[in-house]
Amino acid sequence: MPAGRLSVVVTRRLPEPVETRMKELFDVELRDDDRPMTREELAAAMGRADVLVPTITDQIDASLIAKAGERLRLIASFGSGVDHIDVATARQRGILVSNTPGVVTEDTADMTMALMLAVTRRIPEGLAVMQSGKWEGWAPTAFLGGRLGGRRLGILGMGRIGQAVARRARAFGLQVHYHNRKRLRPEIEEELDATWWESLDQMVSRMDILSINCPHTPSTFHLMNARRLKLMKPSAVIINTSRGEVIDENALTRMLAARELAGAGLDVYEHGTNVSPELRALPNVVLLPHMGSATVEGRIEQGEKVIINIKTFADGHRPPDQVVPGML
Incomplete structure (x- = not known):
């Protein structure tokens, strides 16, 4: 476990209260705009972060995980679906994956x-x-x-x-x-x-x-x-x-x-x-443009779950919403 505050990279804009709380707790990189990261930007982020916070717009496949740095130990996804992440390959690399189930x-x-x-x-x-x-x-x-x-x-x-x-x-x-x-x-x-x-x-x-x-x-x-x-x-x-x-x-x-x-x-x-x-x-x-879960309350609750998953991991415990291949 890295000493000090975890380095966290967020791939998309999140609700303001969520971003503010992350800033208080972690050494976090936030997005200035809301466009999805390119594959190259994702690879670079996975090379420098302890924790990556992606969303369903980020395809994190085996080849991308293979390029992850030694620091990356948790992919704390913002969203309940995890079909955009190769969970099995992440597990083989010793990288945990968590999501935000039940909120939406x-x-x-x-x-x-x-x-x-x-x-x-x-x-x-x-x-x-x-x-x-x-x-x-x-x-x-x-x-x-x-x-x-x-x-x-x-x-x-x-x-x-x-x-x-x-x-x-x-x-x-x-x-x-x-x-x-x-x-x-x-x-x-x-x-x-x-x-x-x-x-x-x-x-x-x-x-x-x-x-x-x-x-x-x-x-x-x-x-x-x-x-x-x-x-x-x-x-x-x-x-x-x-x-x-x-x-x-x-x-x-x-x-x-x-x-x-x-x-x-x-x-x-x-x-x-x-x-x-x-x-x-x-x-x-x-x-409709994939807006089924798009409520202010739901998005903030998702962000709170991401924070709890990261904080629990930082404290040396299993994230409460950890995803393992057997669950899929």
């Missing part, structure tokens, strides 16, 4: 419900008409959407966020179904009034709305592939506030364009900021 649960679940409402009630279409100044008044058949109550919601991934979505969905009168690697305990199923499906194929073919709430891992890449998307009802809607790589985006775009699916609400994309013009042009989609 309620915020992301709120946004999931917002997207469900936006797609099924055609909110963006109404907004566009009002902003254009072309609204001609109420009509019995104008902007007809669908009622959420009574529909079947299938939740793919029943972790913290999936369960938070289920609690909200019940209040809207949705019937909750789910597929998960492991079945929930009976008391949790009862509390959520949720029906478990061992077969994902069987579940998706019967749902009116499918909400993606599982992480991106090798086993979930394109879990919703073209074959599985075709099992969905043409009247069904798909919502994704988790990771874009879980859905085959090209197949989804084709099906939405052909009206083989009724609609989609997406906050994440398979290729990051590279969203296809074909998808962006579709009238039956609601697209």
